Amino acid sequence: MHKTYLQEEIIRMSGVNPSKCMRCGKCSASCPAYDEMEYHPHQFVNMVESGDIEPLLKSESLYKCLSCFACIERCPRGVEPAKLVEAVRLTAIRKQGANHMTANDVPALLDDEMPQQAIVSAFRKYSK
């Protein structure tokens, strides 16, 4: 099947081969953000495989992934779904003005105990 440029780019930057997926759903069953996600890890895999990437690019699911690597660890086929989530997220936020979080948003989200680690991590995931 002919692949779109976007699809090839996502596959290249993630290093993931979505056609290895056997659709067992273990990645989504392991995902601690499952309830918050519109598209679940196994759907990222299947939708990238079929080239249905636009809905993923627009989805808030990109910002719900916790980078816990559970889906990477537990996939019996070594598909590594979180790497696709990351590739789609970067494709979204690398566009000019498409940051999900900016420095101005931060003060309102802080409390006195919040470790620096939370802020730098969120920034790395949400903005470019």
Place this chain on the structure above:
Amino acid sequence: MKVSYFPGCTLKNKAKDLDTYAYKSAEALGVTLEEIENWQCCGGVFTTAKNEVATKLSSVRALKEAAEKEQPLVTVCSACHNVIKQTNHAMQNEKEFADKVNRYMANETPYAGEAEVVHYLEMLRDMVGFDAVKEKVVNALTGKKIAAYYGCLLLRPSKVMQMDDAENPTIMEDLIAALGATPVVYAKRNECCGGYIAMESPELAKKNSNEVVENAKAAGAEMIITACPLCRYNLMKNGTDIPVVYFTELLAEALGVKEDTNA
């Protein structure tokens, strides 16, 4: 024994205890931590995309300095450890990425992942030895029931991290036992606390963290230990009524080098 040491941003701010007690305990165990000069923040999370270069340079700088000194690079924070170890793995295994990094940094001798990244817990297990730790214990924590909370970043992805069995780890339980306490094993010890989602969706962090704490308590835990400032924050923030402390603090207490004047 001298090792290179990468503390990271949080250990010099909100998680001073993790750092202070790491130094004190290392000293008591005959290990000198030599802090990397002008280290820069690791960024908190590893970006898995192969074409992300700039976000990984701070890790490569630290790795390169340790390699030049021919010392292992010791980390304490789970997040720093994960980022630096995954970056090193990429430098070893992803040629195109490594080439870009070396050109960007204008490295005369290209760096190819020669440094060894060792978490403080691994240093205790593999370089000092838990038996030697046990011999140095002056305040045995006898009778204390302590649950280890691993979270995500110490263990996963295990193909790269190679610290322990990602689904059935023992390294922190073995430390707890070496300090004379009783390790409490519970199902949620390697599930995610919610991490940085605490900023945007505190409710999700609350749900995840609560499940961890409740599960540990149901198994009989009187205290939880962790290596991660964000895990500690999330567990503390979300209603735990048992203490959550850094493993280095517990170690310092058992080794008799914890002074109340500090941190």
